[in-house]
Amino acid sequence: MKTYQAAVFALYCLSSASALAGYNPVIDRATSQKLETLLTLSTMSPPGTTGSRLARLSEPFLNTPYRGGTLIGSATRPEALVVNFSAVDCLTLLEYLHALSHATDRDSFLQSLVATRYQNSEVDYTRRKHFFSDWSATLPQNATDITATLASHVVRTTKTLNRKDDGSLWLPGIPVTPRTITWIPTARITDQVLAGIRDGDLIGIYTPKAGLDVTHSGIAVYKNGQLFFRNASFLARNMKVVDTPLRTYLRHYPGIVVLRPR
Numbered sequence: 564m565k566t567y568q569a570a571v572f573a574l575y576c577l578s579s580a581s582a583l584a585g586y587n588p589v590i591d592r593a594t595s596q597k598l599e600t601l602l603t604l605s606t607m608s609p610p611g612t613t614g615s616r617l618a619r620l621s622e623p624f625l626n627t628p629y630r631g632g633t634l635i636g637s638a639t640r641p642e643a644l645v646v647n648f649s650a651v652d653c654l655t656l657l658e659y660l661h662a663l664s665h666a667t668d669r670d671s672f673l674q675s676l677v678a679t680r681y682q683n684s685e686v687d688y689t690r691r692k693h694f695f696s697d698w699s700a701t702l703p704q705n706a707t708d709i710t711a712t713l714a715s716h717v718v719r720t721t722k723t724l725n726r727k728d729d730g731s732l733w734l735p736g737i738p739v740t741p742r743t744i745t746w747i748p749t750a751r752i753t754d755q756v757l758a759g760i761r762d763g764d765l766i767g768i769y770t771p772k773a774g775l776d777v778t779h780s781g782i783a784v785y786k787n788g789q790l791f792f793r794n795a796s797f798l799a800r801n802m803k804v805v806d807t808p809l810r811t812y813l814r815h816y817p818g819i820v821v822l823r824p825r
Contacts, residue, residue: 588673589635590646597623597648598672601663613824614763616664618784621763621793624660627651627804629795636688638736644677644686653780654695656795656804657765660782661705661824678703693734694724695767695777696742699822706765706822710745713759713821714752719745720771728773744769744776748818757790757809760821766792766809767820777820783809 590598601620608619630650636642648659661679666672682690682701692698698705711717724740725733732739746769747756760766760783767777781794784806791806813819 588644588646591649594646594648598646598669602666602668602672605663606667612761612763613661613664614761614783616763617660617782617824618763618793620663621656621660621782621784621804624648624651624656624804625793625806627656627795629797629802629804631797634691636691638688638734640688642686642688642691644673646673646676651795651804652797653795657698657780657782664824679705689736689738693737694740694775695765695780695820695822696724696744698765700742704825706824708745708820709759709764709823710747710819710821714747714756716751717745717747718818719743722774722776724774724776726774733774742776744820746818746820749813749816752810752813752819760790760809761823763824765822765824767822768813768816769818769820771817783821 601623604623605616605620608616627648628650629652631652633647633650633652633655634645646659647655651659658676658679662672662676665675677686678684680691681687682692682697684703692701692705696708699708721741721743724742725737726739727733762783762785764783766781766783768779769776770778772778779794779797781792784791784793786806790809792809792812793804793806796803796805
């Protein structure tokens with residue numbers, strides 16, 4: 564199954580290669596230099612799961628400044644393929660790491676980024692995977708939703724993604740999508756649940772807000788046997804990529820969604 568999944572993702576990457584010729588990636592010199600360093604790290608690292616590679620590659624991003632809105636594209640502005648390692652938000656961090664985990668050189672990184680960021684590898688604002696659950700619910704699948712396998716008691720909440728309580732849209736130009744979100748309430752996150760989370764698993768912080776699935780995301784990283792939440796933090800005291808013990812972080816939030824990267 565893993566071989567099949569990898570082959571499917573590779574097929575999407577290859578199919579996007581010809582499409583890349585029609586785009587001019589927006590990438591600055593500092594990012595280009597860091598990309599080469601990270602690609603060297605990726606190719607020299609021992610083989611492992613996508614998650615373990617993703618976790619290893621995430622370490623150089625620690626202390627990277629947080630900045631939202633680094634991508635180019637909207638309902639009224641054409642989409643551009645942006646690569647910016649100098650500042651990230653919670654989702655672009657995951658995108659870059661996922662793409663790096665499948666890359667061996669610059670071209671394969673760009674192809675993988677297109678397959679990671681966009682539905683059907685189409686570089687278009689309306690095809691961007693704006694929501695965390697898009698990673699497991701749309702093609703090409705970046706991850707598998709394993710939330711229900713981690714706990715005997717989960718909650719399934721039907722959401723209308725992108726539609727606020729007042730009927731307006733969070734993201735103009737993006738269609739409304741009904742979707743059932745499976746999540747584990749913080750009160751039910753036992754040691755057994757945490758033991759099922761692996762290095763490099765993707766963690767979304769569930770929100771009850773109408774039209775959203777999660778309000779934040781990051782990756783699971785183990786250090787000295789303790790589970791940390793590595794994330795591009797928008798908290799005023801941080802505003803950078805940091806590690807926070809997952810249990811400590813969740814004291815203030817309702818629950819989690821867990822995806823396993825492919």
